[in-house]
Amino acid sequence: MTDDVKVLVLVVDDNDGIRESTAAVLRSVGYTVTETKDGEAALEEINQKPFDVVVLDERMPKLNGTEVVRTMCPEPPPPVIVMASAYDFDSDFRQNIGTRVFRYLKKPVRPKDLIETVGAAGEYARAVGG
Numbered sequence: 001m002t003d004d005v006k007v008l009v010l011v012v013d014d015n016d017g018i019r020e021s022t023a024a025v026l027r028s029v030g031y032t033v034t035e036t037k038d039g040e041a042a043l044e045e046i047n048q049k050p051f052d053v054v055v056l057d058e059r060m061p062k063l064n065g066t067e068v069v070r071t072m073c074p075e076p077p078p079p080v081i082v083m084a085s086a087y088d089f090d091s092d093f094r095q096n097i098g099t100r101v102f103r104y105l106k107k108p109v110r111p112k113d114l115i116e117t118v119g120a121a122g123e124y125a126r127a128v129g130g
Contacts, residue, residue: 007122008050009033010079012042012068013057018107022055025111026118039063046072051079052125053118058085069100077129080121084109 009031013019016037023033034049036042040062046054058065065083072078081100086107102121105113 006030006032007052007118007125009118009122010042010045010049010051010054010056011035012037012039012054012060012065013084014038014060015057018057022109022114025114026055029115031118031122039065039068042068043072046079050075052129053082053121054079055082055084055114055118058083059087077125080125082117082121 009026011019011023011026011033012035013022014037019035019037023035026033034045034051036045037060039060042054042056043063045051046068056065056068063071065085069081069083080102082103082105083101084105084107088106102124103117105117
């Protein structure tokens, strides 16, 4: 992450501990982070703010991660999606969601892997968004 460019990250997870620790790790390296705990709240945030990266849990109440990705209508450019789950992302799942997900992370996610992945997603967001 560059020092003078703020990357806006939305962390979405229904597990309070995971959401809060993920956000804390990202804040510790300088990201601006917003947190939500379900898919409906995530859509509201995504449609109101220009997030660069969304770290999105797959299994949540109200709307799951896949439903969020399919129904979000943010202003262009759309945020870069990093999908996280304790369950495997098999080839059927990946094909079903298409190319809208930048990277898949298996929980528990090591802080180093989270930081590297969000960093790469932020760089990609800046490159495609201008």
